[in-house]
Amino acid sequence: MRKYLARRALFALGTLLGVSLIIFVVLRILPGDPLVAILGVEGHARMTKEDRVRIMHDLGLSDPLPVQYVHWLHDIVTGKLGKSFFRGDTVADLILHRGPISAEIGILALIVSWLVGLPVGIVSAVKPNSSLDNIARSLAILFIAIPGFWLGMLIVLALLFWFGYKSPLIIVHFWQSPWQNLQIVIGPAIVLGLAQGAYIARMARSCLLEVIREDYVRTARAKGVVERRVVLGHALPNALLPVITISGVLLGFVLGGSVAVEQAFGVPGLGRALVTAVIERDIIVVQNLVLLYAAIFVVVNLLVDLSYAWLDPRIHYA
Amino acid sequence: MSDQPVSGNRPDTLSRRTFLRAAGVAGGAALGPAVLHRKAEAQETPSPIRPDPSAKRGGTLRYAVHNAPAHFDVHQSGTVANIGPQSPMYDTLLRRDPKDGQTIISDLAWKYEISPDGKKYTFHLRKGVKFHDGADFTAEDVKATYDRIVRPPKGVVIPRTPLFATVSEIVVVDPHKIEFRLTEARPKAFMLGSFASGWNIIVRKKTLEENQGNLRQVMNYPGTGPFKHVSRQDKEVWIMDRNPNYWNKGLPYVDRLEIYHMFPFSPELGSAFISGKVDYARLLDPVSWRKAKEMPGVTAAAFNQSVIQAFWTNMKRKPLADPRVRRAIHLAMDRHTLVEVVKDTAPMQIGGFVYPFHPMSTPKAELEKRLGYQKDMKPAVQEARRLMQEAGYGQGIKGLDFVVRDIQTFKLWAVAIQAMLKEHINIECNLRTVQTSVWFDEAAAGNFDLAISAIVSTLMDPSDYFSAWYGQNGPQNYSVWTNEQFHSLTKQIDRELNDTKRKAMVRKAEDILELDPPLIPVAYEQIYDAWYNKVRGQNPSTYFGIYDVVRWDQVWLA
Numbered sequence A: 001m002r003k004y005l006a007r008r009a010l011f012a013l014g015t016l017l018g019v020s021l022i023i024f025v026v027l028r029i030l031p032g033d034p035l036v037a038i039l040g041v042e043g044h045a046r047m048t049k050e051d052r053v054r055i056m057h058d059l060g061l062s063d064p065l066p067v068q069y070v071h072w073l074h075d076i077v078t079g080k081l082g083k084s085f086f087r088g089d090t091v092a093d094l095i096l097h098r099g100p101i102s103a104e105i106g107i108l109a110l111i112v113s114w115l116v117g118l119p120v121g122i123v124s125a126v127k128p129n130s131s132l133d134n135i136a137r138s139l140a141i142l143f144i145a146i147p148g149f150w151l152g153m154l155i156v157l158a159l160l161f162w163f164g165y166k167s168p169l170i171i172v173h174f175w176q177s178p179w180q181n182l183q184i185v186i187g188p189a190i191v192l193g194l195a196q197g198a199y200i201a202r203m204a205r206s207c208l209l210e211v212i213r214e215d216y217v218r219t220a221r222a223k224g225v226v227e228r229r230v231v232l233g234h235a236l237p238n239a240l241l242p243v244i245t246i247s248g249v250l251l252g253f254v255l256g257g258s259v260a261v262e263q264a265f266g267v268p269g270l271g272r273a274l275v276t277a278v279i280e281r282d283i284i285v286v287q288n289l290v291l292l293y294a295a296i297f298v299v300v301n302l303l304v305d306l307s308y309a310w311l312d313p314r315i316h317y318a
Numbered sequence B: 001m002s003d004q005p006v007s008g009n010r011p012d013t014l015s016r017r018t019f020l021r022a023a024g025v026a027g028g029a030a031l032g033p034a035v036l037h038r039k040a041e042a043q044e045t046p047s048p049i050r051p052d053p054s055a056k057r058g059g060t061l062r063y064a065v066h067n068a069p070a071h072f073d074v075h076q077s078g079t080v081a082n083i084g085p086q087s088p089m090y091d092t093l094l095r096r097d098p099k100d101g102q103t104i105i106s107d108l109a110w111k112y113e114i115s116p117d118g119k120k121y122t123f124h125l126r127k128g129v130k131f132h133d134g135a136d137f138t139a140e141d142v143k144a145t146y147d148r149i150v151r152p153p154k155g156v157v158i159p160r161t162p163l164f165a166t167v168s169e170i171v172v173v174d175p176h177k178i179e180f181r182l183t184e185a186r187p188k189a190f191m192l193g194s195f196a197s198g199w200n201i202i203v204r205k206k207t208l209e210e211n212q213g214n215l216r217q218v219m220n221y222p223g224t225g226p227f228k229h230v231s232r233q234d235k236e237v238w239i240m241d242r243n244p245n246y247w248n249k250g251l252p253y254v255d256r257l258e259i260y261h262m263f264p265f266s267p268e269l270g271s272a273f274i275s276g277k278v279d280y281a282r283l284l285d286p287v288s289w290r291k292a293k294e295m296p297g298v299t300a301a302a303f304n305q306s307v308i309q310a311f312w313t314n315m316k317r318k319p320l321a322d323p324r325v326r327r328a329i330h331l332a333m334d335r336h337t338l339v340e341v342v343k344d345t346a347p348m349q350i351g352g353f354v355y356p357f358h359p360m361s362t363p364k365a366e367l368e369k370r371l372g373y374q375k376d377m378k379p380a381v382q383e384a385r386r387l388m389q390e391a392g393y394g395q396g397i398k399g400l401d402f403v404v405r406d407i408q409t410f411k412l413w414a415v416a417i418q419a420m421l422k423e424h425i426n427i428e429c430n431l432r433t434v435q436t437s438v439w440f441d442e443a444a445a446g447n448f449d450l451a452i453s454a455i456v457s458t459l460m461d462p463s464d465y466f467s468a469w470y471g472q473n474g475p476q477n478y479s480v481w482t483n484e485q486f487h488s489l490t491k492q493i494d495r496e497l498n499d500t501k502r503k504a505m506v507r508k509a510e511d512i513l514e515l516d517p518p519l520i521p522v523a524y525e526q527i528y529d530a531w532y533n534k535v536r537g538q539n540p541s542t543y544f545g546i547y548d549v550v551r552w553d554q555v556w557l558a
Helices: A001-030 A034-047 A048-060 A067-076 A091-126 A131-145 A148-164 A178-212 A217-222 A229-264 A269-281 A283-311 B016-036 B081-091 B139-150 B186-195 B207-211 B265-273 B286-294 B323-331 B336-340 B380-390 B408-425 B434-443 B462-470 B484-495 B497-514
Strands: B041-044 B062-065 B094-096 B103-104 B109-114 B122-126 B165-175 B179-184 B227-233 B237-242 B256-260 B280-282 B299-313 B397-403 B427-434 B452-458 B519-532
Touching: A001 A067, A001 A283, A034 A048, A034 A269, A034 B434, A034 B452, A067 A283, A091 A131, A091 A178, A091 A229, A091 A269, A091 A283, A148 A178, A148 A229, A148 B265, A178 A229, A217 A229, A217 B280, A229 A269, A229 A283, A269 A283, B016 B462, B062 B265, B081 B227, B081 B237, B081 B256, B081 B497, B094 B299, B103 B109, B103 B280, B109 B186, B122 B139, B122 B186, B139 B165, B139 B179, B139 B207, B265 B280, B286 B299, B286 B323, B286 B519, B299 B323, B299 B408, B323 B380, B323 B408, B336 B408, B336 B519, B380 B408, B397 B408, B408 B427, B408 B452, B427 B434, B434 B452, B462 B497, B484 B497
Parallel strands: B062 B256, B062 B280, B397 B427, B397 B452
Antiparallel strands: B041 B109, B094 B103, B109 B122, B122 B179, B165 B179, B227 B237, B237 B256, B280 B519, B299 B452, B299 B519
């Protein structure tokens, strides 16, 4: 197990190093001048060549690319993650301030997806092709098809025009005011959770339908075990493994989706910070946030893999 | 010109104090001619804004304006992202009266004198003014501030530098008196407008020295303004408290300012206002603004902004170098439709090459009778086709590269302009939408045939933007346009001190630009503000732009 863990950790590190290199190179070869955002349109228009050289030097952008990359890796290792080009705020501070909100949204979305997806999947599997199953499947397809940011905007507008309501404008952490914090995170969590719940429902249904036809389930029924126990106690645990796997993958979608959904809801989380940084061409913020998202994705998938052994005693890692 | 603030309140009864005050004013009026014959022209205002006795003290004003600034150096900025949240912490030498947004009144300078030859501006500074860190404000701070604006150090770019191009020397006469010596006289309104610009905040000499003249990453540098920094959360909110030691006693009225950063024209800003999460919203989108206008207890105002929306024609491309082709393109624009196209995205109005609301420009009613600005497009299109024929492009032009800045209004306009060019004069173009930063790279490098964007000026005065927008080597002359007649006229406009003569010259310049367009004007931006009626003391309906009256010291909460 330890060997397996070490091997996976090494692979994860390699993956992240590769990702960091790709992000770094892509951000630097993309066209566009970050000095437009820093100096503004008028300032940029009036900038002399000497000014440009000086400013690029101050920002550390005049160093050769390998040097810039090594500086960044050093910043990552020391936990500083560098400073925004613009206001001089450190990226670490940004993550510490906004990260909890995005993390809450991600975790809540995952909970919502399981709370909605699993029961719907079970009902659909237990009564396949019934009207209940048809409704559940239609809803699942609908929620997969609807873009999260669009649904988010509809919710925001409906709340505003019908109830004159808007969630708090600035970040309120859970420990500062749980009620206000909930108002910030609940909308994006539901929108993201419903979309992921639809995937989970479909996956749970197909897995459960497969397992339900297994011999040991038939045996349980033949022994007179009540149907609820047959489904929940015998069939479901074995059908859950693929659902857990997909949950890890879905977390990646939640992370990606949160960028647009946070924007739609006006939630000042990391996703929104990423959008602003892209608009501003704040390379340092963008590369660190993308790397952070990649790291979360890699770690979650590693945890999912490891959880197999715990969920299914037949699986052993050597 | 009088800089005295005008009081709108007339007492019902004549008290002894009122009588004496009136007698003093009358005496002053009688002495007026004698004062006018003095060597230098003196302007004096003891207090730029008199505290309103009916105003209520206290409360928190929640104001939403623009997204977060890219840096903190107001002098180096050109966006309301800085001036919106930072201005309440600073003062200027002179300022615009919040009553109308136009009249210039005193600020840190309580009096100024202009030498008869117009080449020396002397400012008498207030005594007893302190920076937020407790340091005394002196003429050395003004000198350090303006030395930096007039001649920025390397790596520091200040868009207002050209306003003071004629300032050769800044001399501290004594700790509360400073002189600006000019190489040649400039129109008084232009110079005073430059000193009153909200951008030219006074900062401490020591602050500049400690930061090598660059404040881009210095968040909280001390000012003398009515509000003091308390805290700031990046891209969320900037909080400041009333400065209890503000030199203008009785001001400001509100105890706390919370300034929220929100993207202009965004649904988020609109919803924050409509839901009552903010008391005052600036740069609302038209849909939210119209909704706000219908809300009880809310006032909505529209006012002029210092921005021209236009597209540039690359003079290095052969067909576009021909003024007849550019004039034809200019005439092919159905501007009334273009304003309509974006009416739900951003508020716009029709205009030509000079701000349509400037007293020296062709009045709007007259402008709309001209070809290119009329509602009926037929005569303009007819003339445009004739010009194309005459220039040898009667069959049209194909394959123009139209670079579009990735902003909603420009994207909407680009499609409409593409259709108008095709339909009216058979010019075909391919749209290429790019990010803002790429747009400026492409424009500066000349990698375009047509390119649409927007540019701003500090002042409404043509002497500010004629050289920047249309001047030879002007930083925003993306077309690389030249016209010797216009350039020589610009120099005369800059120097002419007589307003009537100047106006005639500006009109002549307009005529030149109409026939040989350096860019194609699309529209002039407007600003939509809305506020709950409990916010008193400010109505921006007559303001020009959002860069001068932005201090909130005169605003109170009912």
